[in-house]
Structures are given as C-alpha cells and as structure tokens.
Amino acid sequence: MDTERTASIAGKASGEDQFIEQFARLLEQEGGPRIAGRIAALLLLSAEALPLDEIAERLQASKASISTNARMLEQWGLVERVSHPGDRRDYYRARSDAAVNLLERRLEWMRRLRDVADAGAGSGAAQHPVVRERFATLCRLHSFALRNVERTLRQLRKPDRRRP
Amino acid sequence: MDTERTASIAGKASGEDQFIEQFARLLEQEGGPRIAGRIAALLLLSAEALPLDEIAERLQASKASISTNARMLEQWGLVERVSHPGDRRDYYRARSDAAVNLLERRLEWMRRLRDVADAGAGSGAAQHPVVRERFATLCRLHSFALRNVERTLRQLRKPDRRRP
C-alpha cells in the first residue's frame, strides 16, 4: 500500500505524477508558483471535486499553501470552488472552460505586447525608418495571430452556449 | 545635458524609457530577467547596433550583466552580435525577425502544453469520460490555435525567403 506517496517521493513516478510535474513546470513558466500548477494538474486528473485537505495530503503540502494557491487558480479561471450539501469543507474542481482560459491568458500577453509596441511606435526614436518598420512588424504580426486565434475561440465557444 | 540619465532615475520618463520599462515587464513575465527585457527594448529602439559598454551605461547596469543577458537574448533569437571593422568591441542589434521569434516562443510553450496534455490523456485517470473529454479539449484547442498561427507565420515568412 501507499505506493502513490512513495512513488511521488522517489524517482519512479506514475503516469499521473508525471503529468502533474510536467504541467506544474509549464504553469511555473507562466509566472505562478509551482504548487499552483500541481494543484491544477491534480484537479484536471480528477473526475470529482476534491476537498482542500485531500489535495494537501496528496501533494504533500500544507493546507495554507493549498488554500492560497487554489484561490489564485480560481482567479485565473482554471478552477472553481464548489460546496457539497451536508459538508462544511470546500471542494475544488477544474473548470470546464479551463483550457479556454489558459489560452486566453496567452492572448492577453500578446495583446499587451501589441499595445506596448503600438505606443512605442509613437516614440521619438521611431523616426528612423528601420525602427519604424520594426515596430510595425511587431504590431502587425501579433495582431494577425491574435485575430486568428480569437476567431477560432469564438467558433469553438458557440457550441458550448447550447448547454449554459 | 544628461537629461536622459536623470529622466530614467527620476519618475518622469521619456517615451523611450517608458517603452523600455513596459517591454521589460513583458519579457520578465516570459521568464527572463528584467534587464534582458530592457536590453532588448533598447536595441529595438536603436537604428544602429550598439556596443556593449554603451548599453551598460545607458541602462545603468554592469557590463557583466549586459554581457550575460545579451547572449541569452541572442539564444532567444531576438538579438544578434555584429562586429565593426577596425573596432574590437562587440555590437548588438535587434534581429530583423525578432518579432517572429518572440511569437515563436509563445508557440513553443503551447506545443509543450499540447504534448503534455496528449501524454496525460494516456494516463490511467483518463478512463473517466469527464477527464478524457477535458484532456481532449485541452489538446484540440491548442492544436487549433497552433495550426492557425503557424499557417500565418508561414505565409509571412515566404516574402523573407526572397532575400536569403
């Protein structure tokens, strides 16, 4: 028994643990703490909502850390808090539109880059044609990509509206 | 004289300094150190290539830091090192395809997420239909977005092939 716990500590990792770790690294690169990524990954793997203390036990982390980071994930739109009748505990589960919101975060970054490039194009140094062309490319390229992905998102979002 | 230096120290910032700072924040969120973003921004603003010591003086940072981070930016494909005849110093300038490579970095992240999601879909927990559907969405959505942007990139890259 207790093979899961020891597996997560030792080098050998189950398929789930492997996914948790890889996903955590990805979200870490996105700017969040590593444990937030682990929570998100665990919830993505779980069909039912999980209570806070169970998450803490499974990930070998303190309840305080889980509480803080789960609420951060809630703000990121990856996770939602649900309550079971007859149970005082808080349950967390992955949002059905988690993938969309994850992608949306990337788009938000690109929008900011586009805006910054747009503002920078009006800067004094942009008198030189070389610089001006540089900023134009930066702006145009990201606008293109943004428009494309946003269009894709709208198309995929429509079928979800059938079951509100 | 010396209004630029004092401007960057005090609160009032010129248009250039404002762009440098905003762009640096963006690249910082991408995972790099803040100074790397500042270097990249400064080079984007400069029509000619800049020598290392000039960058250091302009950004009020040590040459060591500039050296390290400029080479990192070189690996990121945002910046290239050039040498002037009759001058021993190293010059840096923004690459003409910096915007593309910047976008390419975002795509690389999305590819890794897709792959991780793909691998996770084969995990044991994916037996539940809910989880399976979740991973399928994660994978499908990002594949869609990737394909779209990659197609756009190919279209925009073709004109560049004319001058190899």
Next chain:
DNA sequence: CAGTTCGTTCAGGATTGACTAAACGGTCAA
C-alpha cells in the same frame, strides 16, 4: 456554552535568482 472542524491570515525560515565587483584571458599596439 464548550469543543470541533474547517479555511484563512500572518510572521518567520529557507531557497532561488539577479546583479555586481573583481579577477581572468585574449587580442592588439607600442
């Protein structure tokens, strides 16, 4: 009311990472 059982907040501990100053190596000139 006393006693649980939750989640959250807060102060401290430890780790990570960025930046610098100084030493180093390599290249050119006198």
Next chain:
DNA sequence: TTGACCGTTTAGTCAATCCTGAACGAACTG
C-alpha cells in the same frame, strides 16, 4: 614584453518569493 582595452567568468551579496507552522475566526455539534 609591457600595457591597454574588451568580454567573460566567478564568488558573493542582496532582494524576492515560496512555503510552512501557528494563531485566528467562523460555523456547526454536543
């Protein structure tokens, strides 16, 4: 060869931040 000039490496400091344990508050139970 000596000296000057550049870029890089390295050791060390400083700041940020993540995580935990403990205290706290709120809600329910006996």
